[in-house]
Amino acid sequence: MNEPKILISTFGRGEKASQIDDDRAILKLRIARRELPYNRLIVLTNVPNDAKLKEIKEIDEKAGIKVDIITVDAYDFIECFKKVDETIASLLPIDSKKGKKNPKRKGKEICEKSPRIYSHISVNISGGTKLLATATLIACFNRGIKAYHCDSNGKKEIPLINLYEFMENINRNDCKILQAAKNAIGYEELKKASKLSQSTFDKELRKLINCKWIKYEKTNDMIKYKTTEIGLHYALQFSK
Numbered sequence: 001m002n003e004p005k006i007l008i009s010t011f012g013r014g015e016k017a018s019q020i021d022d023d024r025a026i027l028k029l030r031i032a033r034r035e036l037p038y039n040r041l042i043v044l045t046n047v048p049n050d051a052k053l054k055e056i057k058e059i060d061e062k063a064g065i066k067v068d069i070i071t072v073d074a075y076d077f078i079e080c081f082k083k084v085d086e087t088i089a090s091l092l093p094i095d096s097k098k099g100k101k102n103p104k105r106k107g108k109e110i111c112e113k114s115p116r117i118y119s120h121i122s123v124n125i126s127g128g129t130k131l132l133a134t135a136t137l138i139a140c141f142n143r144g145i146k147a148y149h150c151d152s153n154g155k156k157e158i159p160l161i162n163l164y165e166f167m168e169n170i171n172r173n174d175c176k177i178l179q180a181a182k183n184a185i186g187y188e189e190l191k192k193a194s195k196l197s198q199s200t201f202d203k204e205l206r207k208l209i210n211c212k213w214i215k216y217e218k219t220n221d222m223i224k225y226k227t228t229e230i231g232l233h234y235a236l237q238f239s240k
Helices: 019-035 051-062 077-089 107-113 130-143 165-169 172-180 187-194 198-210 229-239
Strands: 006-011 040-045 066-071 121-124 146-151 154-158 214-219 222-227
Touching (some): 006 077, 006 130, 019 051, 019 121, 019 154, 040 051, 040 077, 051 066, 077 130, 077 229, 187 198, 187 222, 198 214, 222 229
Parallel strands (some): 006 040, 006 121, 121 146
Antiparallel strands (some): 146 154
């Protein structure tokens, strides 16, 4: 049986988009379908009821291709990133030893140890809003997925960047801190809630601050720590 080829594509329009912009968006989606082989199509869009998008869905489904339309808020960066990342995560291969999806295989590990592990997934970032394209591209960098820009000149692969190399070192101690800091909390309270030793706690907290999964601010001469939205998202991904 041939390996499934999955195409994830952004599609949509801005609030002040003209007919020309709409035509360009649908053209880029059509070019992606022509240039990138697939037998399953996933479209991330803020206009799920677009007539031309429905037409493409109907054409592909008649050809036996499964089409999923996922609605996103194309002006909310965090939501876009989460939707794209969760979509990609749902397509990851199964860990043969544990029988579970392996959310820890990302970035550097994919590129250097098993570069073809996600070769069945292609992502077209052209066709949607700039914010959606940016969020999608970052999610691709994070997961080690090939991303492309498609236009009248064809497809152009975007070089993969290892955005989150520290993901190889994330552990359950980090998750304890991230979970404990869901709400703003002081240093001593956070250390106590994590149940970690002083040295381990300090080491992991510094790492999480450096990668911006935890932020801190000074209020009334007291420093409080809080998990960022991205940090909480990945803490949940890791704990599954």
